[in-house]
Amino acid sequence: MTVLETGGDQLPQERRIVTEIPGPRSRELEARRKRAVAPGVASSLPAYIVAAGGGVLRDADGNQLIDLGSGIAVTTVGNANPRVVARAKEQLDAFTHTCFMVNPYEGYVEVAEALNRLTPGDHEKRTVLLNSGAEAVENAVKIARVHTGRNAVVVFDHAYHGRTNLTMAMTSKAAPYKKGFGPFAGEVYRAPMSYPYRDDAAAGTKVSGEDAAARVIEMIDRQIGADDVAALVIEPIQGEGGFIVPAEGFLPALAEYAKANGIVFVADEVQAGFARTGAMFASEHEGIVPDLVTTAKGIAGGLPLAAVTGRAEIMDAVGAGGLGGTYGGNPAAVAAALGAIEAYESDGLVARAREIGEILVKRCERLQAQFPEVGDVRGRGAMQAVELVRRDSLEPNPELAKAVAQHAGANAVLVLVTGTFGNVLRFLPPLTISDALLHEAFDVLEEGFAAALR
Structure with a gap:
């Protein structure tokens, strides 16, 4: 287990589930948000973050989520790069x-x-x-x-x-x-x-x-x-x-x-x-x-x-x-x-993006081999995605994308849905993430596909 220094807080690089996600403290904050923030500002997963670094996000309830979003490709160098x-x-x-x-x-x-x-x-x-x-x-x-x-x-x-x-x-x-x-x-x-x-x-x-x-x-x-x-x-x-x-x-x-x-x-x-x-x-x-x-x-x-x-x-x-x-x-x-x-x-981050890309492609292709609903695997480097369709067709399957993302979030993996048809899961991990966290995240995603398609 590696440890990353993040603004005085030491974040173990591990997925950790302490409460349901979002937990009670996040739900309290969400209630305040609804009274204070314009509803046009939406959030993918209302687990309120208090610390982040490497490949993990720690929420207000102590859960640690594997980050496959990087704040929509923003924290490429990590959330608290020294x-x-x-x-x-x-x-x-x-x-x-x-x-x-x-x-x-x-x-x-x-x-x-x-x-x-x-x-x-x-x-x-x-x-x-x-x-x-x-x-x-x-x-x-x-x-x-x-x-x-x-x-x-x-x-x-x-x-x-x-x-x-x-x-x-x-x-x-x-x-x-x-x-x-x-x-x-x-x-x-x-x-x-x-x-x-x-x-x-x-x-x-x-x-x-x-x-x-x-x-x-x-x-x-x-x-x-x-x-x-x-x-x-x-x-x-x-x-x-x-x-x-x-x-x-x-x-x-x-x-x-x-x-x-x-x-x-x-x-x-x-x-x-x-x-x-x-x-x-x-x-x-x-x-x-x-x-x-x-x-x-x-x-x-x-x-x-x-x-x-x-x-x-x-x-x-x-x-x-x-x-x-x-x-x-x-x-x-x-x-x-x-x-x-x-x-x-x-810090070799361009090369690291290529290494991450190799892992992502292999895991995405493994999903495709298991689930015919994964119609396409595409991207470059640490910018990869799977497009989800209904079996034996090209018809977009946004319901499946949403279900898998929800399963992942509930199990401490943050993944984002995108695409014109809302049927694409995109993977944008920070380049500071470990190989082990990537594989663990995709194990959770496989479980999510299996559960949604059961």
Whole structure:
């Protein structure tokens, strides 16, 4: 049993069930929440957390849950990474805020320099720091529009880009993200995504990435006109859409088309970025060099920070005062980001993501061999998923996904449900988790499938 130092608390790296989950103390807190917090803010599992680290979460009742969610891919370096904590504490002792747009500070510049170095491509780059993934995507669109003098934005089926008005328009799934919140921003066009599991079944043969890209290109040329498109925005691996990995060749074909037509190619790496997929950025798996990259989630070990990084000639198109925000690049958040980046580069976390991926794939394929309802296993590195269907069909099975997730939560394993159809279980463990905890978590998931299908 390993022990992880987490802010003075020593967390044994083990699953532990003390009470039912959620327990009495969590239920008390949940009752307070219902009186104080807007009901539109929902939680997957109302077990209230008091400590976390490594691969476990300790709740208010003393239960310890195995973490397969990482706060939705945020705590990739762990919930209390020593490098992150030390940097943030040092900054908090110095000052909490000045606003970079008023009095700048070195940490912001250091993070920008690191992102310019780490994101794909060796061209000259610039970075702007922001607060959230949605804000980063929205600013990427602003920058692309100024640079090109065009308005249209192309996005994809199953995409998720955020909850602001513009990014809701860019997001595909209606409920719960868009329903009732319109009207939305205009000049957003949706193209068909490469979705190998369903594309191949519908076609009765393998649909190549190039053929899937040809559908998109035909749609743009016919419905919009390439010379009116400012940006093509795509997640190299779709997150909320269900961890959809496009067919090989899809992304390079679109990037080539964008380059040939003066369209800014934007890789939304908010969920897939920062070592999660076994490369620092998911774009690297097919050698894609985006014009702009949006990042957030794993950037700062849990503190709110996001960024747009891109080609200098594109980023420089926006004049002074056109980008920014009061809290963008907060001093404590950029200090945490420097700690997280140090961890990615110095602690072997990219390689660890690949090791975790090998375990996840084997365990997911074992589930698939036991339960025909596991229709597809997909992902990269420590970003894996299973899509659940009704037996002998492609019909989505969200009820099974919900039942398995509920069984897991009740037995101290946190797993998240996602996908356009609500039928995908996604696995996003922190890269600090042990192999033993991963295997134990999947033993619980196997029990959950067996119980739900009994």
